[in-house]
Amino acid sequence: MDLRYSSTELAFRDELREWLARTLPTLPAKPDADDWPARRAYDTTWQRLLHEAGYAGINWPREFGGRGATPTEHLIFLEESERAGAPYVGVNFVGLLHAGPTLIAEGNDEQRRRHLPAILRGDDVWCQGFSEPDAGSDLASMRTRAVRDGDHYVVTGHKIWTSYAGVADWCELLVRTDPDAPKHRGISWLILPMDSPGIEIRPLKTLLGSSEFSEMFLDEVRVPVSNLVGAENDGWRVTMVTLSFERGTAWVDQIVDSIRLVADLAAIASKVTSHGAAAWDDRGLRRDIGHLAAEFDALWALTKRGVTEASTGSGVPGPGASVLKLRYTEARQRLMDLAARVLDRGALSRGDIGGLPNGEFVEERLNSMSYTIAAGTSQIQRNIIGERILGLPRE
Numbered sequence: 001m002d003l004r005y006s007s008t009e010l011a012f013r014d015e016l017r018e019w020l021a022r023t024l025p026t027l028p029a030k031p032d033a034d035d036w037p038a039r040r041a042y043d044t045t046w047q048r049l050l051h052e053a054g055y056a057g058i059n060w061p062r063e064f065g066g067r068g069a070t071p072t073e074h075l076i077f078l079e080e081s082e083r084a085g086a087p088y089v090g091v092n093f094v095g096l097l098h099a100g101p102t103l104i105a106e107g108n109d110e111q112r113r114r115h116l117p118a119i120l121r122g123d124d125v126w127c128q129g130f131s132e133p134d135a136g137s138d139l140a141s142m143r144t145r146a147v148r149d150g151d152h153y154v155v156t157g158h159k160i161w162t163s164y165a166g167v168a169d170w171c172e173l174l175v176r177t178d179p180d181a182p183k184h185r186g187i188s189w190l191i192l193p194m195d196s197p198g199i200e201i202r203p204l205k206t207l208l209g210s211s212e213f214s215e216m217f218l219d220e221v222r223v224p225v226s227n228l229v230g231a232e233n234d235g236w237r238v239t240m241v242t243l244s245f246e247r248g249t250a251w252v253d254q255i256v257d258s259i260r261l262v263a264d265l266a267a268i269a270s271k272v273t274s275h276g277a278a279a280w281d282d283r284g285l286r287r288d289i290g291h292l293a294a295e296f297d298a299l300w301a302l303t304k305r306g307v308t309e310a311s312t313g314s315g316v317p318g319p320g321a322s323v324l325k326l327r328y329t330e331a332r333q334r335l336m337d338l339a340a341r342v343l344d345r346g347a348l349s350r351g352d353i354g355g356l357p358n359g360e361f362v363e364e365r366l367n368s369m370s371y372t373i374a375a376g377t378s379q380i381q382r383n384i385i386g387e388r389i390l391g392l393p394r395e
């Protein structure tokens, strides 16, 4: 094993740094947090710029518009983008981080040709229609029905927590195609065009007051059978592929972001004073910041291992993705609790106070509360780790 970057990788990094330094100042101002059409325009513009410069889909195959680069170059891309303060994937989250990778692993050639380049160009935005009001942790009990009618499925049901549904063009949709089969066997994974007649989107409000997810009602929506990914009734297996990307690789840039936030917090702790002493003078606080810095460092090393393993093996992260998701999301919450301790009363304001960037920490603290729920709760990740990694008896 050689942990040093090769000369090709160093050249890639330098070129990317130079491009980021030149391009980021040309971006328009960030849109309001709850203006979703504007956020779509901003995020897809960034994606288009990446694509034009050859930086979209760093590790996606060249034949579908990706760069076809090595896992190391992919990790360099993530590190450098974060370091330069480049925009996050935003509304392109589902398409880039789990729908696209699922199509690479499970789609047919026509589906890959149709969808992958459009995701990379920022032309198409995807959402995820998995959860239902009575099927979250126990996703396999979902009930949205798809009945075959010639070349179409006729889909009726109710989805919930559908992130970006209001601005999406496509949805990765789970439907029940065999109501008589055992619950894990009668499910299929469909590509749903979001402009189909019969879809109604009702926005929900998050803790932050933003409408990033919605309820989605489907009333006899006709979906072509050619939009089936994998075989009919084999959708649970395809779903496991999607979830392993969502749990294993979709958090990666946030881990790099957390490393930056720990450093920012340490700097803030030197500035915040209480009773004449800087917060940083507190040995207990320094120890807690140090522990978190070490934990994110370890998570970044685990990420590198996961990305490398996935790229040399089947291309799909294994159940180890649950370890990463569980440890990362819980560490992020501890980081935000620690930030609240440092910021003291500033932790109650979403606006910056006294020259400190407390607004970012307060928003991230509220956001981080959802991370241990989204993509499967911490309890579910523990069940997966217990059963599939440690071989403990099933619950």
Ligand SMILES: Cc1cc2nc3c(=O)[nH]c(=O)nc-3n(C[C@H](O)[C@H](O)[C@H](O)COP(=O)(O)OP(=O)(O)OC[C@H]3O[C@@H](n4cnc5c(N)ncnc54)[C@H](O)[C@@H]3O)c2cc1C
Pocket (backbone or CB within 6 Å): 127, 128, 129, 130, 131, 132, 133, 135, 136, 137, 138, 160, 161, 162, 163, 164, 213, 370, 371, 373, 374, 375, 376, 377, 378, 379, 380, 383, 395
């Ligand atoms: C920010 C965010 C974005 C999301 N985006 C999407 C999206 O785009 N598309 C989508 O389909 N879904 C999305 N979800 C939904 C998410 O997948 C579900 O919220 C999650 O799977 C939990 O399901 P639930 O909310 O129904 O909770 P429940 O399943 O009702 O769980 C309630 C509590 O019971 C516990 N519990 C349940 N079963 C067990 C068990 N067997 N063992 C131990 N404890 C258990 C859970 O851990 C939890 O604490 C999103 C959620 C969030 C928070």
